[in-house]
Amino acid sequence: MQRIVIVGSGNLAEALAQAVARSGLDLVQLFARNPQRGPEVARLAGTAWTADPQQLAEADVYLLCVSDRAVAEVAASLPVPTGAVVAHTAGSVPIDALKRFPLRAVFYPLQTFTRGRAVDFRQIPLFLECSTPALREPLEAFARQLSDTVLFADSAQRARLHLAGVFACNFANALYGAGAAILRDAGLGFDLLKPLIAETAAKACDAASPADVQTGPAVRGDRPTLERHARMLSGQPDLAAIYETISHYIWEISKRT
Structure with missing residues (x-):
């Protein structure tokens, strides 16, 4: 599993294409139907681009x-050569979405991706699933060329991971955005919340449980x-409902711990 074709041109495709290009793997092509983003992502990864299924490169x-x-839909349109592995990267899609391919897999990175923002793929947990036991070892070896954390998870476990994410x-x-809007209404900037957000995230990561x-x-x-907070939100029923629901959840959880 050395020759790779990435299909797509969204945020994950951009990050993964660059990660593959930096690894010891061979990114032979980016296939994407978007005529603007496709060439852009291919250029960032230093590979070829095509939108024509008939020009799809051979890969492992x-x-x-x-x-x-x-x-x-996309999988059904690809003339993938016999013997190649086809893997999707979706958190909530079962592996059987690729049932037309004998060698099918899931390659799910548990991370958020944003256009133009670099990520270190080695730090991202990768969750794998495969259609046959014979595929397990080579799929894991392939994934470990991109990440230091590689685990197998079936479709039910992966759906839970996606929900948790x-x-x-x-x-x-x-909710960060809601906080920013509340500050904006008071003539204050979002930068004031950034130290609080950073410390909250750091504490959660350091603790056994958030x-x-x-x-x-x-x-x-x-x-x-x-x-008092509820009265302040009386003119914003959506935020008032969120505040009440989450506050109730926090109180109930606190009684169990």
Whole structure:
């Protein structure tokens, strides 16, 4: 598993293409239908680009870096040579989405990716699944050329990982945005929250469980502060509902620990 084709031109494709190019693997091509992003991502990784399925290069592994809903459709359109491994990178898509390929796999990096932002792939946990036991060893050897943390997880476990990631990353980031908006309404800048965000994340990573380092009015059962905050959010029903729900969750969790 040395010759690699990456399919897609989104944020993950950009990061993974560059990681493959920096490794000892051979990135032979980027296949992407987007005529703007495809050549751009290929240039960043120093490889060839095509949008024509008939020009798809021969490779040992085809990594599908496309949206969850596009995995099956894109896979069906690829004239992959016999004997090649086809792997998707989606967290919540079962391996059977690639059932037309005898050698199919999942290659799921548990990380958030943003266009133009460099990541160290060696630090990213990679979760693998494969269609046959014979594929397990070579797939793991391939993955270890990109990451120091490689684990096998079936589709059910990977769905849980994806769900946990949504809470820990997507929801947390949306709440950072809510905090920034509250400050903006007061004529203050988001930079004021950055030390708090950094320390909160550092404490959670250092603790055995994030619940062990939970702080704030909800964990203390500070009803006057909770009610004051609720009044401040009375004109923003969505944020008020989020505040109430999460505060209740924090209080309930605190009673169990």
